[in-house]
Amino acid sequence: MISIIIPKEIQIIYKYCFTNCYSLACVSIPASVNQIGRNAFTSAVNLKRISIPDGVESIETDLFNNCFTLKQVVIPDGVTSIKNHAFSDCTELNDLSLPDSIISIEDYAFFTCANLEDITIPQSVTTI
Numbered sequence: 001m002i003s004i005i006i007p008k009e010i011q012i013i014y015k016y017c018f019t020n021c022y023s024l025a026c027v028s029i030p031a032s033v034n035q036i037g038r039n040a041f042t043s044a045v046n047l048k049r050i051s052i053p054d055g056v057e058s059i060e061t062d063l064f065n066n067c068f069t070l071k072q073v074v075i076p077d078g079v080t081s082i083k084n085h086a087f088s089d090c091t092e093l094n095d096l097s098l099p100d101s102i103i104s105i106e107d108y109a110f111f112t113c114a115n116l117e118d119i120t121i122p123q124s125v126t127t128i
Helices: none
Strands: 004-007 024-028 050-053 072-074 095-097
Touching: none
Parallel strands: 004 024, 050 072, 072 095
Antiparallel strands: none
């Protein structure tokens, strides 16, 4: 299994950056990161948990799609949207709290998240 520590100078993780990194188990994302591009972690099938930094405002399209073993995601206050298929096929996801800053949850955001038994939609959400 691989662990990655992203340097504190990094501000953007570009789209597809860690797509298909099958051995990736742990990623440490510094507070300096304020944008994570779509599909950045798609099919990182051994990723178990991740914390999104405070400066990120959107959970992008397909960001964690097919991360089958992802169990825990920490989403900070300040995130306003969860895009299409952001967590699709995260079949082991069971620990997720949505902050009150969320306004929009798009199509199939939690498609086939079979172990996500309880999720509270904040009153701030206007579109789902």
